[in-house]
Amino acid sequence: MTRRIVRTIVQVATAAVFTFVVVFFLDRNFRVLPNALHEFLPTHHPGFVITDITITSCSTYNLFSSCNLDPEVWHRIEKDLYLGKATFSSAFLHVRRKREEQLTAEDRVVVDVSVGRLDPGAKGGKSVNSPEEKWESRPSGLWVKRSSKKGASDSKEAVTGVDLLFGDDATEARPGWTIMGTPLLLDAGRSIPVAHVTIKRGAEKAMPKVVPRVGDNGKFKIMQLADLHLSTGVGHCRDSLPEDYNGGKCEADPRTMEFVSKVLEDERPNLVVLSGDQVNGDTAPDTQSAIFKYAQLLIKHKIPYVSIFGNHDDEGSLSRAAQMELIETLPYSLSKAGPPGIDGVGNYHLEILARGSSDHSAITLYLLDTHAYSPNENKFKGYDWIKKNQIDWFHETAQSLKKNHKQYTHVHLNVAFIHIPLPEYRDGNLTFVGEWKEAVTAPVYNSGFRDALVEENVVMVSCGHDHVNEYCGLSMNEDRPALWMCYGGATGFGGYAGYGGFHRKIRIFDFDMNEGRITTWKRVEYGDTERRLDELIIVDAGRPIAPMQE
Incomplete structure (x- = not known):
C-alpha cells in the first residue's frame, strides 16, 4: 500500500x-x-x-x-x-x-x-x-x-x-x-x-497612387535616412550630444523623429530612401510598432519612400519577408520584396519618370539586400556580401532597361542604395569629402558588385551601417572617375555614435536633370542645423567627376 x-x-x-x-x-x-x-x-x-x-x-x-x-x-x-x-x-x-x-x-x-x-x-x-x-x-x-x-x-x-x-x-x-x-x-x-x-x-481605405516624377523645373531630390534604429517604446539614447541637451533627458525615438521631421519640412524631398537598420532589433520586441513611427511621419508629409534592410532589422519580432509584406501595404510606400529565388528580401529597382506626362525613365534606383552576418565565420569573419545571383539579377535588369532609357531625351542617371558598405569603401586611395571616423566594416569577401555597378553605368552608390563615417569617396578606373561611394551618416539616437563627438546626420541627393548633375550635402541634428555640410557636385553631364579644387 x-x-x-x-x-x-x-x-x-x-x-x-x-x-x-x-x-x-x-x-x-x-x-x-x-x-x-x-x-x-x-x-x-x-x-x-x-x-x-x-x-x-x-x-x-x-x-x-x-x-x-x-x-x-x-x-x-x-x-x-x-x-x-x-x-x-x-x-x-x-x-x-x-x-x-x-x-x-x-x-x-x-x-x-x-x-x-x-x-x-x-x-x-x-x-x-x-x-x-x-x-x-x-x-x-x-x-x-x-x-x-x-x-x-x-x-x-x-x-x-x-x-x-x-x-x-x-x-x-x-x-x-x-x-x-x-x-x-x-x-x-x-x-x-x-x-x-x-x-x-468600415471597409478598406483606397491607397493613394504614387508615381515619382522629375519636377517641371527638372529637379528631383532624394533624402537618405540611414540607421534610424527605432525601438518598441521611446528607446534609449546612445552617445547623444550635447550631454546637457533638454536637461540631460534624451528619449531616442522622439528625438530621432523630431530631427527627421525638421529636415523633411526644410528640404521637401521628392523621395526618401530608408537604407537599412530602421529597426533596432534587440530593443524592438514588436517590430510593427517601430516601423509605423517612420511610416506615419512620411505618410503625414505625403512623401513616397523605399526601404531596404540592414543587419539589425530582423532581430526583433518580424522576419525580413514579414516586414516587407507589411511595408508594401502602407500608403506612399514603393518598397518591394523583389523577385523570388534571389538571395535576400528587397532586391528591386525604382524608375523616376521624366517631367510632364512622359512615361520615360529619367533616374533609376537600384536597391539591394546586403544581408547581415557572414555565413562562413571561419573563412570570412564579419559581414555577409551581395551574392552572385543578386549581381546576375542586377546585370539582367540593367540590360533590359537600356532600350527604354535611351528614349529619354536628356542624360539618364543610374544610382544604387545598399546597407553594408562594399569592400572598396576601405580603399585608402579614395578621393573623399567628409569624415572618415571609424574602420569600414565591409565584408571580407569581395563578390565584385562595385565592378558590376561601373559596368552598368551606375554613377553613385550610398550605404549606411558605419554610423559615424559620413564621407563620399571617389573610386577610379585607372585615372578616370568611375563611381562615387557615399555614406548616409547615422540618423537615429538608438544606435551608437561614439567616435569623435559625432552629431547625427541626414544626407541629401539633389538631381538636376537639365544638366545631368547630382549634388549632395548633409544636414546635422544639433549645432549649425540650417547649413548644408560638405556640399559637393559628384556627377555632372551624367558622369562622375572629381571634386573641385579649392
Missing part, C-alpha cells in the same frame, strides 16, 4: 513538472512555434466584422490557467501583451469575427472599444447605456460596445479590424485605423512598453 502511494505521488509530481514545461514553453512563449504561423497574422480580411473582443491571461504559477481559447471561435493576436518580458505571466488579445453574410440574429457587432477603469457609458455614477448598445467589461480595463441593430455591420461604426501596438509613442500608419487612447491596464513594470488596442472601422 505504501509503495502504491509513493508511486502515485511520483506520477502526479512528474505530470505537474511536464505540464509546467509545456505551459511555459508552448503557451507563454509562442515563438517556439513555426514563424510562418505566428510572426504576422492579419487581424482582418475583407468581408469580416468583429463580434467580440476579450483578453486571456496565464501564469506558470497556475498550471490550470491558459492563454488559449477555442480556435474555431476566437482568433488570437499573436502578440504577448507583456512582449515576453514578464517572467511568469502572459496575456493575449482575442477577437471573434464573422463574415457579414454569416451573421445571425443572435450575433452582435462591435461598434466601439474603450480602455479605462470606469464604464464609458456611465455619467454621474449612473449608466446611460441603451439596451441595444451597452458597454461590456473585459479584462485589463477593456470595454466593448456591441450592437444587435439591423444593419449594424454595414454602418461606418462597425469594427472590422483589431490589432495591438506598443509604447508611449505608438502611432498608427494604416489608413482607417485608430489607437484607442489609454493603454491597457496591465500589471507590467516600467521596463515593459505599454500595450495599446488599435481598431479599424
